[in-house]
Amino acid sequence: MANIGNASNLNCKALVLGATGGIGGEVARQLRDAGWQVQALRRGSNPPQAQQEGITWLSGDAMRRExxxxxxxxxxxxxxxVNPPGYRKWxxxxxxxxxxxxAAARAEGATVVLPGTVxxxxPxxxxxxxxxxxxxxxxxxxAIRVELERHLHDASQQGARVIIVRAGDFFGPRAASSWFSxxxxxxxxxxxxxxxxxxAGVGHQWSYVPDVARTMVELLARxxxxxxxxxxxxGGHWDADGMQIAAAIRRVVQRHGGQAGTRAFPWWLVRLAAPFAPTLRELLEMRYLWRQPLRLDNTRLKAFLGDEPHTPLEQAVEATLMGLGCITPESAPI
Structure with a gap:
């Protein structure tokens, strides 16, 4: 694995757009912990140069080039x-x-890091x-994401540098907007x-946000x-039959003194409400990803890094449920 703690030998100042979100926030924190100077942009009335948790927060809008x-x-x-909230305004x-x-990357000679999507x-x-x-x-x-990546590829031919890390469905302690949560x-x-x-029987890929963030930080080190x-x-966590993530949740809940059953997600209700709710319409559009198995091949990543950061599934699920407030440290067995 790359030694991500020796950032002082490089020009290690990073801007994170979308740092209030799950993956952006985790990358910002891990870059900070690896010795980077981290700046983050967010809308609102917070004063410029506000320091929080070792990250410099700047007032601004990713839609404003200046x-x-x-x-x-x-x-x-x-x-x-950074993404539009929900599925709106993509x-x-x-x-x-x-x-x-x-434009900013070309001006600064910077590397752009993008969390890619499936x-x-x-099919x-x-x-x-x-x-x-x-x-x-x-x-x-x-189609919009394909075009986004085409813009980045074109920019890489014109002086910018680009790293894309594509992962499956996110979950993690601070990933509030995800299929898991x-x-x-x-x-x-x-x-x-x-x-x-x-x-049941349809495989699905899950990605633990801290692992994806660490992957990005290690790639940046090299x-x-x-x-x-x-x-x-x-590669993340491959749920080969679509039931392993639920089984891990159930085991964690049992260790914390609870019991959990399973039931099918109410797609019928989503279909009924979709004409009246744009977010549900967008959700329904992505159902094909639950009907057929899609697994990302991480051979290239493992060859480059030597391995992929990987937290054991139950440990990742427990941290996620605790972060979401579904279990508490007090409920853990002694």
Whole structure:
């Protein structure tokens, strides 16, 4: 594994866009812990240069190029982990935001780091997907993400550098907006029922956010050895039959004195409500990812790093449930 603690030998100042989100926030904290100077941009009335947890927070908007350019001044890395809230305004915001990041990266000679999505791929590439698989998405969001990555690839031919790390469905202690936290369990409540979005027997890939963030930090420590445009797939946790994540949740809940059953996710209810709720319409559009197995091939990543950061499943699930307020430290067995 790369030694990520020796950041002082490099120009290690990073801007994180989307640091209030799950993956952006985790990358920001891990970069900080590895010795980087970390700046983060967020909307709101917080004063410029506000220090919190060793991260410098700047007021600004990723949709305003001048804000991004100013925040990125002196940075050798820009983490582009920002997305429109929910599934709304993707067609209006996604590409302008990445173009602002690209402009700042080119001005500073910086490396852009992007958390990639599986939306880019259609079923013609399933079940095992390598980085060079054709990107023929089924959905509008997938098409937008393909175009986003094309913008980044073009920028890499014009002076910017790019690292993409694609992963499966996120889960983690601070990943509040995820299938785990909004579909499988209910945050802030003891787990009595686990909802299963996929059918039994259909594999699904999960990615623990701290592991994905560590992967990005380790790749950045070796970025001088990468080409101008580098794409990697993270293996994460492969749930081969679609039931292992639920079984891990159940075991953790039992250790904390509870009992949890399972039931099918109410797709029928989503379908009924979708005409009246844009977010549910977008959710329904992604159902194909629960009907067919999609596994990202991490051969390239393991060859480059020597291994992939990987927290054992039950340990990751326990930390996630604790972070979501579904279990408490007091309920742990003595």
């Amino acid at each position: 804000d991004v350019m100013l925040a990125a001044r002196g940075c050798s890395v820009i983490v582009h982990a 067609n209006e915001w996604v590409l302008p935001m990445v173009d602002n990041t690209i 939306y880019n791929y259609g 013609d590439t399933f079940p095992l997907v390598a980085e060079d698989a054709p990107q023929r998405p089924l959905t509008r969001k997938g 909004q579909g499988l369990v209910k945050p802030g409540r003891p787990v009595s029922v686990i909802q299963l979005p996929g059918a 970025r001088a050895s990468l080409p101008a445009f580098a794409s990697f797939h993270a």
